[in-house]
Amino acid sequence: MAGLEDLYREIVLDHYRNPRNRGELPCPPAQRAEGFNPLCGDEVVVYADVADGVVRDVRFGGQGCSISQSTASMMSVAVKGRSLEEVEKLERSFKSMMSIVTDGGETASPADLGDLEALRGVVKFPVRIKCATLCWNTLTETLRS
């Protein structure tokens, strides 16, 4: 059995208890998208303010489990100030860590993921992978709009 400590790493719990960038952004100029996990009813809202191909600011809201909430928090820190290409790379790297992207997606070195690296253990708990990818999919939606 994968131990709980693989899942609930201290950094993860810290982002869960003290979420960074929780809140809203005025739309416009920011864009907004909502994501749902039909399995457990988790909901996430992601706001992103993009100018000149750079994510200037990002906020998230919604309700969910420790994994979905902490991922959103870590993701917000990781993407803030990054170019859209860098964000896409991060997402691919994260999803390859979650074993979702398998076509050589792990182009960024693990260090690039920053705190998100702490979520590596989620892959041992297959039902929770969706919790960790919900906010990424929602961010993609936001950036597309």
Added chain:
Amino acid sequence: MSATAPMSATAPTSDLAAATKTDFPLLARDVYGKPIVYLDSAATSQKPQAVLDAMDAYYRTVNANVHRGAYHIADLATQAMEEARAKLQRFIGAASPREVIFCRNATEAVNLVAHSWGRTNLAAGDAVLLTHMEHHANIVPWHMLASERGVELRWLPLDDDGRLDLRHLDQLLDGARLVAFSAMSNVLGTIPPIRRIADAAHERGALVLLDGAQYVPHMPTDVAELGCDFLAFSGHKMCGPTGIGVLWGREELLEAMPPFMGGGEMILNVTTEGFLPNELPWKFEAGTPAIAEVVGLGAAVDYLDGIGMEAVRRHDVSLTAYALRTLTERHGETLTIHGPPEPAARGGVLSFEFGEVHAHDISQVLDTHAVCVRAGHHCAKPLMRRLGAVATARASVYIYNDRSDIDHLAEALDRVGDLFGPQ
């Protein structure tokens, strides 16, 4: 039990569970080296050896397609299937086996009514009355019908204890053609005043469909006493296999309804011009049925009859009372249990919230202690919204659970507190 004591089964064991637990092979397994504590019977029950044996024996000795073969084992297979139908007829107090339609599950049974009865009898302006505690299986088929036919959906509200609020029942019934509601909530355990609602509906000329998915496995069931017109339930929550369920309907209603699906088995005659539907119940059973599953469900009914549904209900009430008491005593400050507070008003389903901890995290931690509970919206999103919850954790009991299972749950919740509680 102190927090440091091992999870021992020192609590007295219910007589029923002591007698039945060993009938269920799965309950002998362990999870991560610990004995399994299965508290998710509202999702699906475990299966007794007698059911596994019946299905195995069917495949080993009688397997043949039913109703069409003029040879010995085909006859035996047909008999096995129709004997099971007769058992189900007796089990729910139906007037005739012609009223017992086999389908895949409660969901399909509700869809059958919505499709066949609904599309024949409902038009724009007609209303269907549902409640705020329905499972999606008894919501979405009506949404589909509503958008197709312009049928209005109405909702009976709940009070803060999770009971149906019937103050405006008469108004809500005005213009309603059907009342479709759960006889036992899969989230709150609430058992509504079924007869009272059914009588009020009939007075107003509306029919009554009961979602018996939770009720039938746990309560003595008599369709005449309940006063309903249709009853839907699943075999897999009552010790039977998956893939088999029942729609019971009053014969004259079923007679007047058009077939649901078309194909073999459901016809008397087919020509290039058209078809003549078969008699009840086969009119609604298109294609080769789940014969082994029907046989398994028949064995499940025998098994439950052997215990007696009165005894099943007594066991549920007593264990629910113990669970409410134990969990509240131990975790009262952090724990919110939804639904009516009196054990006699509810089934053995306990949905709870534990502080601010998300249900997913609760069930994840409980899992490491081999405690199986469900987490999520339990296919009842309108109800979750009413409760103001995104998700709840749900522990549900059945005949094989005993007090030690509840003690394990209570103890494992301490570990949830350790990990997620205030730092």
